[in-house]
Amino acid sequence: MSPDLSSTALQFVFNCPLSAGMHARPASHFAKLANSLVSECTLTNLRNHREGNAKSVLSIISLDIREGDRCLVQISGADEQFGYTMIHDFAEQVLPSCDVPLAKSSPTKPGFLPRILQRAEAKCYSGSAASPGVGRGKVVFLNAVSLPQAAISHHRSDPQEERERLQRALRNVRENIREELARSGSEAGRDVLQAELALIDDVVFAQKLAEHISEEKSAAQSVLETGKFFADLLRHSGSEYIRERAADVEEISAQLLAETADGNLPQAATALQEPSVVVAETLAPQQFLALDRHFLKGVVLEYSGANSHALILARSYGVPAVVGIKHTKSILSSGQDVVLDANRGLLFAELAPDVDRFYAREERTRLRQKTILQASASTPAITRDGVRLEVGANASANDEVVLALENGADGIGLFRTEMLFMNGRPPSEEEQLAIYEQVVKSAHGKPVIIRTFDLGGDKAAPYLEPAAEENPFLGLRGVRLYAKHRDLLQVQLRAILRASAFGRIQIMIPMVSAREDVLAFKEHLKQAQEALRAENIAFSKDVPIGIMLEVPAAAFHLAPFGTEADFFSIGTNDLAQYFFAADRGNPNVSRLSNPSNPSFIRFLNHIIEEARASGKWVGVCGDMASHAKYVPLFLGLGLDEISLPIENIPKIKGIVRRLSASACRSLVDQIHSSHDASEVNDLLASAEQTCSSCPLVSEELMILDSDSSSKEEAMQEFIDVLYNSGRTADPQKLEDALWAREYVYSTGLGFGFATPHCKTDAINASSIVVLKLSEPIDWGSVDGVGVRMVIGIAMRATQNGDNHMQVFSVLARKLMIEDFRTRLLETPNSPELMQYLTQELKLTLT
């Protein structure tokens, strides 16, 4: 059934660059391009010699194309030349960036069970955590969607009637999905539904259905055979991700089947009546979507890969899910109460007070943590000595902007627009306006720096007719393309200017190497402004214009830009590549392009001094900004802003708050006299200690009304307090270290005191935690007396030792003195206790 390609077909071979293989997303990109052609287009996997129609997603993903497979593309027809260029460019330039990291199924590590749960005598089954969270509810069993094994004994009516029946079914199912799509509030939900729609409209799926119908089979029989054919094909793929898609085909086929039976087959919808944990062998995406999420507290699946659509949906809706618990029908019964811990991959098949209490306390901790994070996300990042560093986000779509703001971004430091230009045709003014307008509105008054399209180098759009260049990174890229593509720039500038009427927009020019670039750009801008004015279209009169500093020639001498530019942003990736004359993507030389090199840091220092001299704002938006280790450097250099990937923002803001800018400035002085990158890295690694001061004793580390009722609970609370205050990022490792010490012999020192302690690199800053217990608890103390106060010591393990050890030894000695202990027990509130400890341990208040 492959199209007959004449020997004159244009063809080329490429290697699949995707670690997850050719999965649905790149395949649908590919099919979209192929479908825009009138030419026939086929794709052949040269490893297994499977050939398929490149216009069909289903067909492409059934070729089982894995990373490194050689693939042959053949195009034949009226627009083959255009098609060749477009698909060739896509395969070479866009495809490698389609590799989204897939979720991996991660079996829960043994030994991860907290001590309290280990002790609890509740029946517990373990699987793999697939979507985090904890839920409790009654067991509701759902049957997996499956196609009947046997052929359906529908009597066949008139072939024409069957054809119409099939069309009606396709229409109805398509309509149902569209309705669901309109209702769906989540991006992931819409993606999944879009994928199902694409399946219904898939040319190869339709072809197969048509073949069966024309063989005078009934509509139902045609659907059944087509569904089975593709589901089997996908199920035999070498990629787990693609095997998961078999379930989608089965679900769509089952729906079509129900429709072709004229509603005779009842839809197996289960309405949830109360908080429920749904248990099934597998779950199809629409089955998941049909569940009332108000009552859906968790999902347990016997079989499912981490990338099944049901699990993708569970993650996007925040529904806890565990997979891989087998024989659920025999270990559980319908209506039974269960607790699902999808953080650890556990299912408790009975309710035990210990387990309940553990999760209730864990939830309390989580809420505390959330409150603290939210409070800190929305406040600016200011160092201990009062210097502010703006922390912005890099983004390229509206949902990223929304997420960035939620994560505490002070603005969008870099909004990339190239991706809009990398489809088959350039985006229209209205399309761009819709995006930019949405983005500035989402930013709620915070600044958004939009970078005009930065094509060239490694990013090409077929319609730009890129000239063959020997050195594309040194050729026509960024601003250098604008003279040749004035129209594209005009359209983009008009869209950006129009969006500026709705919020704070700034424009950034990529790849500037000389003042002329900026002057020419401003001419373009003026033209766009005049045109809009003439058309009476609103836009903001003062949109700041900035320069992306990535060409050393421009970055070295900023004074000429002084009157022309309002701000500067350093693109460290390209700047380093051009500075070191070493391609970051070339493994032979990439190590040379190291931003920790002292000469590069001197260069940054020079740039920032130049920017200061001209009184302009200066930021960093390259990869360097996303590394926590460089934060002390940025503060020391005196940057105004850094812009980085969203997920790192809360952490980076936290680091800024711990540091002192003046200490960071001295660090930069030391860095300037370093000889190589490794010396610089060592200095940066020590900065967390030398430039930050996280006090040893702090009110946030004191809980004077602890309701812990066992040693295990008190230890957990000790760990939670450290976690909530950002002093450990690895509570599990901390717990192991504390218990390892506890197993040597009890830290209950008698007199109602216990001093659990450890020295570990899981601690960022040495800390003393105080828990005053409402009820004494057994600690296995030397004198057998119940513990009323826990003084926990968490010491940071470093190579250079810890200057807090002196304090710990004083504390240990003082605990042997009765007066000291009495004062600790009797001091009524944390401020007073704080003051007392500070004075007794001779701490300096910071």
Next chain:
Amino acid sequence: MRIIAVTACPTGIAHTYMAAARLEAVAKNFGHEIKVETQGAMGIENKLTDSDIRQAQVAIFAVDIEIEGRERFNGVTIIQVPLQEALKNPEGIFRKLQH
């Protein structure tokens, strides 16, 4: 009585110093003179000199780990106890000395 002592525990963060403080306090109650060397996370502190060792009638090792420089104590009467003993029943250790 002139007594010398060494304390050392597994992590060297807390119990080394607690035991030292305990031994010092209880020795005073018994009317002894004592000097306690700690071998903890800060290394050796309050180090016992040769003359300290020569003048002492007895040495108490309240230790859970092998101590550094044990050879310094050759020829001295040594009472070695688990460190916890110095917290649990320090009086007991001193009473033992009087026999």
